[in-house]
Each structure stands twice: as C-alpha cells, then as structure tokens.
Amino acid sequence: MINFSTNARRFCFAAVTCLTMLPLSAAPSQAAAKIQHLISPGGIEAWFVQDATVPLIAMEYAFGGGATQDPADKAGVGNLVADTLDEGSGDLDSSTFHERLDRRAIELSFASTRDYFRGSLRMLKDNRDEAFDLLRMSLTSPHFDSADVERIRSQVISGLRRDTTNPSALAGRKFLETAFGDHPYGRQAAGTLESVARIDIADLKDYVRRVLARDTLKIAVVGDIDPATLGQLLDKTFGGLPAKASLTPVPDVEAAKPPQRAFVPLDVPQTVVMFGGPGFMRNDPNFMAAYVANHILGGGGLSSRLYHEVREKRGLAYSVSESLLWADHSALFIGNTGTRADRAGETVEAINREIRKMAEEGPTQQELDEAKSYLKGSQMLSLDTSSKLASALLQYQNDRLPIDYIEKRNAIVDAVTLDDVRKASQRLWGQGLLTVIVGRAPQAAAQPAAATPPPTAKN
C-alpha cells in the first residue's frame, strides 16, 4: 500500500468523513516528560518537544472554525483558501513562492477540516528562518490572484467531479447528510460542484480575515530548535495576525436517530456500505469506555468482532472497521466496508447482528482485558516520528486535554469496568444503525431498517 513515490505528500485527503480521526494514543513516557508549554515573548503559546536526533523541525497548528465557517451557500471556501494560500503572497508571485519552498525542500500545506483550519510546516533545521517567513507571508498577505484561484478551483472541481462516481465519496457525503441534515457538519469541507463555482475572491479574503486569528490558534512543534529561537519565530510568524477571530457560532447537534437506511445507486461491482450513529463527545465522562467498546467491536488490527465475522469467517469483505469520531459540536461512530453486490444484504445483516449482540451483552472480561492491554501498549507506537508527535500534541490541545494527559491516560484506561463498557455499548449500538449503501442490487439494499423488519427477511 505504501508507494515509493517521490511525489507522495502526507495529509488527510480521504476527506470523506474527516471529523477527527487521530487514534487515541499517547506519547512515550520520555517524550511526555519533555513536553514544554512554551509562551513566546509576544504571548503565543505552543506545546513543544525539543529533539535533535534528526535535523528537522515539524510544526502542526490549527485555527478554530474550519469548514463550519464556510457561508451556508458556499461550502468549500475554507478548502479553496487552504489550497490557494501557497499560490503567492507578500512580494512573491505563485511561481516564486513555490521556487522558494522547493529550493530548500520546505514542506508547507494547509487543510480545512470540519472544526479547524489546519496547517503543517516541516523543514530541515538550517532552513527554519526561510520556512517560517514563507509561512508568515502566506498567512498574512496572500494574493488570491485571479489566475491562481481559477487554476486551483479547476483542480478542486475536477476532484469533486471524480467524487460523483466514487462509491466511497458518495457514501461519505450521503452519510453526513443523513446524520446532520442542514447543520454545517452535513456539508463537505471541499464543498459541491455548485457551491465551489459560486465562490468569489472576496469570499476567500473574507474567510482569511474572519478565521486566521491569534485567539483560537493552537500550535505544536517537535524538532531540533531551542525554545528561545522558537518563541521568536512564532512571534514573527503569527504575531501579525489579528488578535481575535470573528466566527459564526455553530450549534451543538445530535446525529440523526437510528435506524435509518439510504441507498445510492451506482453501477459498480463492489457495493460500499457506511454505517454509524451518535457517538460520545470527547469530554463525556464515559468516553474511554466507548473507546474501548469500539476497539472491541470494530477497531483496527486483525481481531475485532467485525473483522472475524465479516471478513475472516465469511469472506464478505477485504476491509471492515469502525471508529469513534468526535468533533467540537457532535460525535459519531462510523464504520465502512465494501462487499460483492450480490452479498451486500448478507453483509449488512452480519454487521447488524454483531452490533445488536454487543449492545445486548457487551464484551467478555477477556475482551476487555485485551483491549485495555492494547490501548496502553500502543501509546508510544503512533508517536515515533516528529510529525506524528506534533499532530498528537495539537490534537490534545484541540481536545482540551491537559498537557500531562499522556501520563494520566493509562489510569483512565485501567479505570474502565466491564459494566462501563456494557453501558457504552448499549448507548452506541442499542438503537441500530444509520446505513448508507452505494452500489447495484437495490433489492438487497433498499429494504427498510431493522426496526421494521421486511416482510421477507431472506435474499
């Protein structure tokens, strides 16, 4: 699956349901001990780990708001801003800006996610002044020249056109619409063919003015730099931004109540199924119990219940998994799989059976013990690169976790009881599923949901 392609860039463009996907794992204890709460002379805060093993610096940062700040009829503004900020700023045109980045192999990118406007910056340590200066220019004086905007718009539209026949993209889009309706979470960060066509340059400038401000900014830095130098660079880079964002308030929202089922016809050999329902907010006192429950039912690795029942025993799918997703104003669990068109009904039924069983009986003591063991042991694994560690430190800040969360986490995992997980399972899966099916075979898919059993239950 990994390609040795020199073009590969990291970041999330699976995009279908990018609420918050970072696994809940924590840093190794030695890294945890080294996390500094840095406050620059100008008052800009960052979580910071100084590490000189590799001569590079990785920074992840986020402004509040993200795609929720797109005007209702212009979904995709933040995304178009993200794709265009590096197309010329200050006294540099697009070509010169890219030349300056490329000449020093500086990696700079932006992304509009549901609640946050995110940015990544990675550089070899010798190029740090240039890297931070280019970032400063792109944040504080972007050009949005018409030729550049149109070029990037054509790329976004090309991607959206592709999505119209991509079963996974269609399923993700339909799922969020079903779950959130007219709430901003029901929209895609990239927008739609219609909404992206409507966006003006003034909309881009307005978005930058409203969203890129210091009061919602969170920063995480890992790498070969000392705190004093970093503090100065942060001041230079972000100090020129407005002090306060002016964000449109976003209401909290509960995902639609299951069971519901939607079918999107598409002539593909493999039917794509997306399923889910209301989840747990990150600050819910039972969040960890739900996290453990989800791991047992459909978490990663080769031994979740869904993996055994759908893939290993029946050979119905290559991929089947489920995750908890949490955002600032709502939470979901969401799963997906792909299965032969003529066995889609059987697959959906197998998933529903497992979910019901988990809701009714909860896990076994052994499953609970093994899940805890996994969650504790996996702490350090997801944080073994500077970029991964920086991403996690940013995530903890966005999740309003304390800076010593990593040290507290094992105790939180240990405190989860079998009864907690049973209750969480009941709450997650007791109502059934929101299900979106994309593919052929409407006869297998378009049946009403489990609550009202179809007259003929067999295919």
Add this chain to the structure above:
Amino acid sequence: MTSRLRIAVRIASTLALTVVPHLASRPAMAQTTVTSDPPASFTLGNGLQVVVIPDHRTPVVTEMIWYKVGSADETPGKSGLAHFLEHLMFKGTAKHPVGEFSQTVLRIGGNENAFTSFDYTGYFQRVPREQLARMMEFEADRMTGLILKDENVLPERDVVLEEYNMRVANNPEARLTEQIMAALYLNHPYGRPVIGWHHEIEKLGREDALAFYRRFYAPNNATLVIAGDVEAAEVRTMAEQSFGQVAPQPAIPAQRIRPQEPEPVAPRTVTLADPKVEQPTVKRYYLVPSAATAAPAESAALDVLAQLMGGGSNSYLYRALVVDKPLAVGATAGYQGTSLDPTQFVISAAPRPGVEFSQVEQVIDSVIADVGKNPVHAEDLERVKTQLIAEAIYAQDNQEALARWYGGALTTGLSIADIRSWPDRIRAVTADQVRAAAQQWLDKKRSVTGYLIKDTAAKREEKRS
C-alpha cells in the same frame, strides 16, 4: 496547490498490496539516510541476511521480513498467487494456531501488516522493544511452519476477490493501469497485475499456495530488517535463536532470471472507457532501466529527470500544462527505480474540460524534446537535487519508512552501499546526463500511452456474479 490530483495520478503500478487496508499516511520516502551511522548487517549461517537500523528516540522496534519473491515469480496461469499466499500467512502454524500471532501483537499494543509487490513480499510488526524476541520467534516459525486448511483458505480467497473489487474493479483508473502495464511488457511478467487476473485468482487453491510457499519461503531467500530501539549485537543473538534454527533451501537460485523484454519497436496506445469516468486522464509509460539494471549514473539521472519534469508546481510539465497554458488540471511524472528488472517512467496529465488529448500530448512531447535537446538550467537542477536529497533526511524521522526503504532496495538487487550513496549519486548528476537520459529513454517507441475516457454508450446487462 492541492495534493488531491497528485495522488490521483500517482504511479499505480508500484502498488504493493497489503493484507489489511491501512490508513497510515504515506511517508515521503527517500532512498537512504544521510548523516546517520550506517546500519549493521550480517548473514546467518542459513543464509538469512539481517540489517539493523538503530533509532533510539522511542522504545519501539519494527521487525520486517522481506522474501525475495513477488508476483513476477509466479508461474503463468497462477497470477495473484504471491499475494494470496501473503494473506494465507496469517492462518497459523502447528505451534501457533490461527489468530495467536495477531492477537499477541494486539495485546502488546503493536500493529502489523504485510505487502506484496512484483519483486518481494514483506511482513512486519511494530511493537514495544522488549517484545522483539517474541516477534522473531513467531515470524521464524511461520517461515516454514504454515498449516493451511480449506476452511481458512476458501473464505480468504473471497477476501482477496473483494480486495480486487475494491482496488481494481471499482476503479477505472486502476483498470487502465493494468491494461497499460500488460501492453508495455510484451514478455516480462511485470505485465501481470500483482493482485492477479480475476479469472485466475478465483481458481487459486490451498495446494497452489503451499507449493509456492515451499518453493520460495526460506532463510536464504529472505532479508530481515530490524529498525528501532535495539543494538545489532542483541539482534544477532535473537536472530540466531529464532531464524537461525530454520533450514535453508539450497535449491532456490541466488539470482532470479525472468524472461526479458525485446527491444521495443512500436509505440502502443490503449483506451479504457467507463461510464464512471468524470475526469479523463492520459498516462504514458516508458520502459526504462531500474537502479539494478541501469548503467552507472543513469538511474540517478532518471530520478532527477522525473522530479524536474513532474515534481511539484514548478516542474516543467506542471508549468507547461497547468500554469502557462491552462490545458490540464494536473500533470506529474514519476520514476520508480527500485525494481529488479527494467521499470517504468510515467507521465500523467488530466485535461481540463473541452481540451483534447492531442493538445495535451503535443505539449508533453515538446517538453520532452526540449529536455532531450537543451541542457537543464543550473538553478532547476540545483532545486531538484536539494528536494531529492532532503527526502533522505526526512526519511530518517520514520523508522518504518527506513525499514521499507532498505528492504525494498535489498530485495531488488541493490546493496546497502548503493542505498547509502544515493544522495551522493544524485548530487553528481550533470545537466548533460539528464539530457542524455531524456533523449535515450523517453523515446515513444519505448512507450504505451493510455487514455481514460467516459463511456457514453449506455450499456446495460452484466456478466459474472
């Protein structure tokens, strides 16, 4: 600019298949470390090569075993067998029944996966450092101890067919790539897809898998890469106690000799039409030398050429097709040097609505002609070299990426010295070498051009399944 397009037109032929889909980000791969100490390397008495790459930042270790067998080593008629066996390697042994290995990895908080490509098949676990010996015991045990039963094999074949559906059948661009590769390789098995042809995958069985396993899985046909918080001396002891106990198979030839391509004589084109195509694409694949088959300096020149032509917003193709004349929404070039036999240089472009392929190809051809005639500007050459060499430093940040880099190179005919010296070889590439590489290798006679177009004829009715 958006990275969506770059990924969409990425070189699909280098796809390595995994046993479970994994959502990990794609690391920027570089070809070697630059400032770090060289990895330790030694060979056990039974022929297993071991490479140890220390990284002491986190108490984590990656174990990766690479078998020198891939889809290009399959018997004709059994396409997909290397990948099918990769899946079946998780079905247990006499000592450790099905599920035990994977459950152990999970219980200790680790993760695991496996992958198959044309030239190799690999398996890895990432675990806390103190678990390494246990992982090695499991991995050594399944090198020869696999037990297969139909009750495990047959559902897994359905899983692989679903993987095929997901990756290929549902994806018109992947189907085009299959056709281009089949047309590019007239004689060499790289023309067969790694995942196999559907009609052959569905006939693969337990006996096929076991025969393939017995033929190719042995310590003298593998490379073990250990990256992480370990020292070479302790790894050697552990490796001797586990892998060292497995008997070699002297019958496995040291060199893999496959049917080679005749000198290409005619440009070919293929067109794949599908009603679901919403963004037409043109891809041109040239048959070119790999790092293992190239003359000295030639492979590095091709790396530089690919980056110059298609790496980023100031690359020649992107500028010509996307920025200067708005003919395409994206344009890329790529060269995959790590390949045992001659590989591909790929150019890809996605025309804007209303733009004909011929207009796009005309620009591509003129860019190629220009690069083949005139020496590259010094500042362009410098920029591209910096980017390539920087990748090598960025790769040091990621032990799994490093392990993959070493394993991939060592199983496609390269040495540790080749990997280590890659930045120096990039640095040494001259403008004239780049010009010569373009002139010699980007010759249309060596190429297949593939067109992905929308099928507008409303056809109904389906075959199989």
